[in-house]
Amino acid sequence: MKISVDELAKGFRKEKYVADKEILTTVYLALKLNKPLLLEGDAGVGKTEISKVLANIFDTELIRLQCYEGLDENKALYEWNYQKQLLKIQLKQDNVSEDVLEDDLFSEEYLLERPLLKAIRSNKAPVLLIDEIDKTDEEFEAFLLEVLSDFTVSVPELGTIQAGEIPIVVLTSNNERELSDGLKRRCIYLYLNYPTVEKEKEIISSKVPGIEEKLTEQVAKALKIIRDDNEIRKKPSIAETLDWTRALVALDASKLDPELVKSTINLLLKTKEDIDHFNENIGADALCANVRE
Amino acid sequence: MSDNTVEERSLQTSLIKFASLLRSLGVRVSTSEVIDVFNALNEADITDKEEFKYSLKCTLLKEKDKEGIFEDAFEYFFQLPEQKSQMQEERNAKIEEKNAQIEEATEDLQFMGDPLELDEDQKLTYANMEEKYKEQIRNVLEQTEHGQNVDENFRPIIENMVRSSLNRWEENLRDNLPTDMIQDTGDEELDTIRDEIKSKDNGSGSSSSAKISQKDLKDLTDKDLPKARRVMYSLIKKMMNRISRRYKRTKKAARLDMRKTIRQNISYGGTMFNISYKEKRKSKPSLLVICDVSGSMARYTSFLLQFIYGLGSAVRKIEGFIFSEDIERITDWLKQKDNFEKSITDLVNSSAEWGGATDLGVSLATLEEKWEYILRPDTTVIILSDGMSSGLDRAKSKLKELDRKVKNIVWLNPVPADKWEDVPQISAFQEYVNMFECNTLEDLEKVLKKEIFSV
Numbered sequence: 022m023k024i025s026v027d028e029l030a031k032g033f034r035k036e037k038y039v040a041d042k043e044i045l046t047t048v049y050l051a052l053k054l055n056k057p058l059l060l061e062g063d064a065g066v067g068k069t070e071i072s073k074v075l076a077n078i079f080d081t082e083l084i085r086l087q088c089y090e091g092l093d094e095n096k097a098l099y100e101w102n103y104q105k106q107l108l109k110i111q112l113k114q115d116n117v118s119e120d121v122l123e124d125d126l127f128s129e130e131y132l133l134e135r136p137l138l139k140a141i142r143s144n145k146a147p148v149l150l151i152d153e154i155d156k157t158d159e160e161f162e163a164f165l166l167e168v169l170s171d172f173t174v175s176v177p178e179l180g181t182i183q184a185g186e187i188p189i190v191v192l193t194s195n196n197e198r199e200l201s202d203g204l205k206r207r208c209i210y211l212y213l214n215y216p217t218v219e220k221e222k223e224i225i226s227s228k229v230p231g232i233e234e235k236l237t238e239q240v241a242k243a244l245k246i247i248r249d250d251n252e253i254r255k256k257p258s259i260a261e262t263l264d265w266t267r268a269l270v271a272l273d274a275s276k277l278d279p280e281l282v283k284s285t286i287n288l289l290l291k292t293k294e295d296i297d298h299f300n301e302n303i304g305a306d307a308l309c310a311n312v313r314e
Numbered sequence: 315m316s317d318n319t320v321e322e323r324s325l326q327t328s329l330i331k332f333a334s335l336l337r338s339l340g341v342r343v344s345t346s347e348v349i350d351v352f353n354a355l356n357e358a359d360i361t362d363k364e365e366f367k368y369s370l371k372c373t374l375l376k377e378k379d380k381e382g383i384f385e386d387a388f389e390y391f392f393q394l395p396e397q398k399s400q401m402q403e404e405r406n407a408k409i410e411e412k413n414a415q416i417e418e419a420t421e422d423l424q425f426m427g428d429p430l431e432l433d434e435d436q437k438l439t440y441a442n443m444e445e446k447y448k449e450q451i452r453n454v455l456e457q458t459e460h461g462q463n464v465d466e467n468f469r470p471i472i473e474n475m476v477r478s479s480l481n482r483w484e485e486n487l488r489d490n491l492p493t494d495m496i497q498d499t500g501d502e503e504l505d506t507i508r509d510e511i512k513s514k515d516n517g518s519g520s521s522s523s524a525k526i527s528q529k530d531l532k533d534l535t536d537k538d539l540p541k542a543r544r545v546m547y548s549l550i551k552k553m554m555n556r557i558s559r560r561y562k563r564t565k566k567a568a569r570l571d572m573r574k575t576i577r578q579n580i581s582y583g584g585t586m587f588n589i590s591y592k593e594k595r596k597s598k599p600s601l602l603v604i605c606d607v608s609g610s611m612a613r614y615t616s617f618l619l620q621f622i623y624g625l626g627s628a629v630r631k632i633e634g635f636i637f638s639e640d641i642e643r644i645t646d647w648l649k650q651k652d653n654f655e656k657s658i659t660d661l662v663n664s665s666a667e668w669g670g671a672t673d674l675g676v677s678l679a680t681l682e683e684k685w686e687y688i689l690r691p692d693t694t695v696i697i698l699s700d701g702m703s704s705g706l707d708r709a710k711s712k713l714k715e716l717d718r719k720v721k722n723i724v725w726l727n728p729v730p731a732d733k734w735e736d737v738p739q740i741s742a743f744q745e746y747v748n749m750f751e752c753n754t755l756e757d758l759e760k761v762l763k764k765e766i767f768s769v
Contacts, residue, residue: 026365046358046368053357054350061378107585196378196548205376206344212378251544 024052032078038070039223044211048075051209057169057190059154059205062213064195065258072150072191079189082147086136088156094164098174100133127178138182141172146186154204155194162204169207216259218245224259229266239277240266242312247289252298257289265289277312279305325360326352332391333374335504339387339511341380347373383511390507398503405506415441422452423476426459426466430473436480443483451476478736530753531617531728542755543620549759550624600631600692602720604681606699607665608638608672614728614753618698619661621758623648633688637677638670643685672699675708678716689719694765697725697747701740710742717746724765726752 026049033040040048048071051058060068076083086097106126113122134142140149151165168174172184192208194200216224221241225232240262248256257265265288274281282305290296329351333343350373358369367388375384390401419437423430432440440448458472529538574590603622607615622634626648634644647661682689695716703709717723723746727734731751734740743749750761 026359042364043368043371046365047372050354050357050369050372054353056350059376103586111585202342202344202376206346208376209350209372210376211372212381251541 024049029078033074036074036077037227038067038074039216039220039227041220044071044213047209047211052189054209055187057192057208059192059194059200059208059210060213061194061196061210063215063256063258065260066213066215067259068193068213069150069152072148072193075189075191076148079146079148081145081189082143083150084136084140084143084147084188085150085152088151088153088161090156090158092157092161094161096135097137097161097165098135098168099138099176100135101127102131102133106131129179132176132179137168138174138176140188141168141174141182141184143184143186143188147188149188149190151190151192153195154192155196155198155200159201162201166203166207215248215256218242221245221259221262225262225266228263229270232266232270233275235276236266236269236274239309239312240269243277243282243308244289246303246308246311247299250298250303252302253290253295255290255292255295261289261291277309279309282308325355328391329355329370331501331504332370332387334501335387335391335507336374336384338504338508339380339383341375341377341383343374347376386511387507390510398506401510402503402506405509408509412438422448423455425455425469425472430469430476432473432477432480436477439480439483447483451479529755531614531755542617543624545755546621546758547624547627549755549762550627600690600694601625601629601696602633602635602688602693603696603698604635604637604641604677606638606672606697607636607668608670608702610672610700610702611698611728614698621698633685635677635681636665637672637674638668639673639676641677641680672703673705673709674699674703675705675710675712678709678712682712682715689716691719691721693720695720695723697723698752699725699727700729701725701727701737701743703739706739706742709739710746713743713746722765723747724761725749726758726761728753 026045029045029049029052030040033045048058050056058071060071062068072085073083109126109131110122136149140147154162154165157165169190172187173181175181192204218238218241221244222237225237225240226234229237244257244262247253265285268285268288269277269281272281272285286296286299286305290299330348333348333351336343351370354369354373355366358365360366360369370388371384375381390398416434416437419432419440420429423432423437423440440451455472455476458468529542571590571592574592575586575588578588578590579586603625605615605618605622607619611618619636622644626632626634632645632648634648635641636644642665644661644665713723725743725747727740727749729737729740729751730753734749740749748765750757750765752758752761
């Protein structure tokens with residue numbers, strides 16, 4: 022596919038991802054400059070979804086490295102299947118020379134490919150999603166920088182492996198930890214905010230078929246009011262918006278009313294504190310009155 | 315982008331200047347990022363203003379907090395030449411006004427025919443005061459001059475008196491003073507834009523995270539507080555997610571713990587059936603927070619208690635105290651899960667320490683006497699106070715003792731550092747504590763990162 026902002030816009034539309042000019046320009050430049058795309062933002066604003074959309078647009082594999090505390094290079098790059106190696110040693114102990122056995126033990130058969138190596142060895146440039154990079158430590162970040170700078174890894178027993186096709190790299194961060202300047206410098210950066218009312222209406226219309234326009238508008242406005250309340254700790258994500266909307270459609274709603282909101286608010290707010298705060302400070306009646314304006 | 319702008323200078327020069335402007339506004343921009351901009355603009359459609367702006371944004375801006383600054387800088391920098399020259403004229407007028415005010419203050423504030431030794435800020439403070447208060451200062455000077463046996467030796471006393479009076483006034487006038495014009499880039503165009511953006515931030519009451527972070531804590535309005543609290547909680551959460559360099563044992567498949575694995579499998583003749591792993595432990599400090607709730611700290615108390623409350627929800631090993639004339643333990647209050655407004659009201663109603671005078675010595679003596687068991691070598695003590703304490707000698711010796719017993723003492727002082735030398739207690743206490751100026755959320759973040767949650 023020839024990359025251009027317009028072509029990307031078509032691709033995103035086809036995948037039903039509502040992308041504004043800023044998202045399209047940023048993704049386009051990351052692709053053109055062959056640089057990792059770093060997406061930051063609250064949970065549930067659609068960061069991970071962008072990598073899935075890109076994999077579909079380019080009709081390529083999505084390889085995901087889910088980060089967590091204590092993730093180290095072995096888990097990210099490759100490991101030797103040493104249980105299998107041990108068994109092999111036990112079986113072949115008496116009838117094979119040591120050198121032959123050692124060569125055999127460190128061959129492809131015993132190599133466990135982890136996401137980074139898999140992405141480097143892919144025949145067709147995959148989308149490599151490094152999800153929640155802020156969960157790892159600085160040490161891993163430094164190692165990642167090294168891999169992302171030249172897409173070459175050295176496996177002592179197998180030699181140096183160079184990526185034939187440079188993967189499309191997408192990193193996401195929930196902003197729970199400051200990422201190092203070095204990592205940020207090498208990336209094209211985009212901060213994703215919660216959608217505006219207009220954008221949320223578009224998302225709902227494209228993802229929930231058969232919904233009435235009036236309800237779409239009211240849901241989007243309601244979400245804006247709830248997210249703007251700074252005391253709500255866990256703000257509803259786009260996925261939660263869609264769950265709520267689908268539930269409302271399933272209940273044959275054509276507009277929001279207080280009873281409906283009261284009985285379904287637990288699809289939007291997932292902690293007791295937030296639900297209590299909503300009932301005490303926003304209230305279903307006031308919410309419905311506001312979205313009708 | 316307008317054609318006029320392109321005519322005036324090459325795009326390359328503009329971009330380099332724009333990067334300098336961002337740096338002067340506190341945005342971290344490296345050379346490699348400037349090169350990225352050039353490469354990006356080779357690929358983007360620069361006749362499309364939106365695409366041009368986003369190309370700059372995604373390559374030069376890597377911090378969400380600085381987004382507002384970037385937007386303003388872009389709008390001002392890439393505006394039409396006539397708008398720019400108008401802004402330049404306004405700035406020159408401001409500089410002239412400022413110089414005139416300094417001159418007026420120099421003329422007015424004289425003792426025995428010579429101007430008093432005052433810095434620029436103090437002179438500007440004087441110029442911005444109401445006329446009746448200016449007159450009071452002038453009258454004092456005049457009466458002193460004509461007093462009996464008054465000679466040149468009186469000058470230092472008079473200067474100190476006028477300085478302290480102006481410093482008190484500065485607090486009230488801070489928002490109305492002309493823009494701060496230090497740290498010029500040397501480029502008139504950039505300095506004009508920078509001053510314009512900075513003056514836009516002053517007292518605008520805007521609630522963006524960035525502005526909240528840079529606002530003096532005592533100036534936070536009720537409208538700002540929920541936002542400030544969110545910024546603060548996310549800051550504490552970020553700190554709690556820092557990971558230590560040490561490893562601990564774990565059942566999760568993580569890094570192989572070779573030593574333990576070999577030991578466990580000796581009975582199998584060295585064949586490794588049982589694998590042990592280790593993972594990085596999170597650094598979880600043990601904290602003791604002491605907050606000054608005396609009268610002089612009243613403007614800060616509400617926010618600082620929210621800060622302690624936030625720490626209480628994130629740090630398991632935390633002890634909280636408030637003090638003024640004596641000290642009171644509030645650890646149980648920190649651990650309750652009520653909403654903050656309700657619990658702070660309970661605390662104020664049940665405490666005897668609110669709004670009194672400050673006696674750090676007595677307070678620390680009580681702490682040592684009643685709660686010595688919590689003063690451990692791994693404890694970091696955080697003192698939140700302006701240092702205006704009576705009983706200096708006793709306070710000093712108690713601080714010294716405390717310093718011996720705990721890991722370290724971090725003192726967060728809402729008084730700006732350039733005023734510390736006016737408070738004798740502060741220089742005395744600095745011998746035993748690491749003192750930091752801390753009157754904005756940004757200051758708070760720096761200290762937390764460097765001193766308390768460093769790993």
